[in-house]
Amino acid sequence: MSQGSWARRRFRTGRRFSTLTAQILLASLSLLLFTVALGGFLFSMVSNQTLDQQYQLRALGIATTTAQMAEIRSALPAGDPDHVINGIARQVMTAARPDYVVVTDTEGTRFSHPDPSLIGRRLEEPVAVLDGQTHVGFDPGSLGRSANAKAPVFGADGSVIGQVSVGIEDTQVLSNQLQNIWLITGFSALVLALGVAGSLLLSRRIKRVTFDLEPAEIASLLQEREALLHGIREAVVGLDDHGKVTVINEEARRLLHLEGEALGKPIADLLPHGRLRDLLAGGLPGADQVALTDDALLVVNRMPVSTAGRSIGSVVTLRDRTEIESLVRDLHSIQGLMEAMRALEHEYANRLHIVDGLLEMGDLEQAKRYVSQVSAMSRSLGERLRATIAPPELAALLLAKVAVAAEQDVQMEVTEDSRLEHPEVDHAELVTIVGNLLDNAVDALANTPRPRVVTVQFDDADGVFIAVRDNGPGVPADKIDQVMVDGYSTKDSRPGMRRGIGLALVSRIVRRAGGTLDVFPGPGGNFEVWLPAKTQATVDDRSARVD
Structure with a gap:
């Protein structure tokens, strides 16, 4: 069962209202609606202000142009006896299409107006251009609210003799504003449609990336992953x-x-x-x-x-298999000791049978000589090791390895010149190094022709020097760098014990001690280790570490 299908089963209730697609769509639509509404409102305000200004400026242009007409400037001081001003105003309205053009004198009397009944009557408000300036704004006026501009009419002497008021009714402004509103509405609808399509595509993309999991499912999986990840010992x-x-x-x-x-x-x-x-x-x-x-x-x-x-x-x-591997190796060491004891048992049983046979035959002298010879042989190696190898655990290891090697038809010898009387190194490390090197040497002689000989040499003149040699095939020149890599082995694995650890372990101990491990190419195996003598501070620091 996939992670997605497994997690989805746990969130069936209420999923229809809390799916990622629905949440993204709802959030996007809410944001778009708010943005579009706010944008439309601001656009409408700006557009309205722009339209108002445009219509005011348009009205101002018409009013200024009309006020500069010579006919009006000449007819207005005389009171327009020929009634030409209203005709000119109507021509302007026809050409420029304002809603009204009203020409008054300084007293406010109208000389033109779209409503003929108002011609000759005075304005309800005072004349605004007596200051000689133009004025724009919105005027309620007699025809309704309009964008209005007022321009002064100057006489020949430069004085203000009248006013031209031009207005564009609010209905034209509203008409243009409605067109803008429909444009905004159409654009907003397009934006909303694109937003919905984008939200759906985004949700599909997100669900594809998240393997079709919903947010609640992802959160649950994350919590379970964290609990599992930090709750296990591996x-x-x-x-x-x-x-x-x-x-x-x-x-x-x-x-x-x-x-x-x-x-x-x-x-x-x-x-x-x-x-x-x-x-x-x-x-x-x-x-x-x-x-x-x-x-x-x-x-x-x-x-x-x-x-x-x-x-x-x-x-x-x-x-971490450090402790287990150490126990397995200790177990194999004990097993090796038991095999050595069993080999010694067989050997001593044979010797006892010989002694018993000699006694049965009544040859007491020969029996004494044989017992003395066997006793001398048994004491010679042990006494020599005790005399030349100071660490008792190392001497015992060598005796056991000699017996185990003999059981496998391998002759193991400690050279006559070996001396290890005051080794200033860690004895446990020394035992590990020698034990692994000897095991490798004995294993390397399997299936090789006789004689099979392994020699080990010790010297403590400068630090500790250990050399283990055998007459086997040795290490090929192209494999020297690989034999000390952890996990590398050319031998078949043993049940319950991993291969490729011995030399790597020796290399690690030697490197940490600041020594050297030299491997020489075959024929014949040749491994040489040198460990520097440790000061007391180094020994104390080493004992404080966990191996």
Whole structure:
């Protein structure tokens, strides 16, 4: 079942009224309606003001032009005896199409008017142009409200002798305003239609990106993801197709030693170059891959993730197997000791049978000589190791390894010149290094012709020098850099124990101690380790760390 179908089942109730499409459409329409209404209102105000100004200026132009006509300037002082002013006013109304042209003298007596009955009568309001200036505005007038302009008529001496009042009734203004309103309405309807179409396309795009999940479903999945991510003990790292971290929990931060912000950063910028970074970035294939850090053995799994047929990155899980691997190795060591004891048991049983046979035959002298010979052989190696190898755990390890090697028909020898009387290094690290190198050497001699010999040499003249050599095939020259990489092994895996850890573990211990590990090409295996002597401060610091 896909994430989308699984999550959708939980939000059937009320979904019709809370879908993402409905929310986007409602929000877009509300915003568009508010914007269009506000824009239409502002446009109407500006348009009305512009139209008012245009009609006032138009009226002013007609009034100014009429006031400058010579016929009017000559007829007005004489009282217009020939009644030419009204005729001129009508001609102007016919040509310029104002609603009225009224010419008065300085007393307000009309000489022209659309209503002939008002000619000769005085204005209800005073003459406004006596100051010699033009005036514009809206005038209620006798014919109704109109955009009005008044211009003075000047006589020959430059004095004001009359007034020309031109008006354009409000009905013309309203007619033009209605045309603008219809234009605004049509434009608003187009904008709303485009907004609805855009909202639907946007919602489809968002739902495609969110895999058809609704906001409540996304929030629920996010909460569950956070609870799951930070509630498990395994380390989890999510990466996108470009190798950038998209998800990481606290356990992953602890194991990878990441501090600060990691989300959105490439994994290559967060981890140093090495096997662990290659595993997380997908540079190395396979599942359950082993990687060693400075203080942990990690098992790494990287799985690609795809949804709806397209890749969205990968998920990497990391498990800390340090303690388990240590217990498994301890168990195998104990098992090796038991095999050594079993081998010694068989050997001593055979020797007892020989002694018993000699006694049965009555050959007491031969029996004494055989017992003395066996006792001397048994004491010689143990006494020599105790005399030359000071750490008791290392001497015991060497005795056990000699017995185990003998059981596998491998002769293991500690060179006569070996000395390790005062090793100023950590004894546990020393045991780990020697044990792994000897195990690898014995394993390398499997299926090789006899004699099979492994030699180990110690020297503590300057720090601690360890050399383990065998007469097997050795390490090919082109594989020297690979044998110390964690996870690399040419041998078959053993049940319950991972291969490719021994030399990598030795390399890590040596590197942390500031020493060197040299691997020489075959034929014949040759591994040399040098560890510097530690000061007391270094020893105290090392004991405080968790391996």
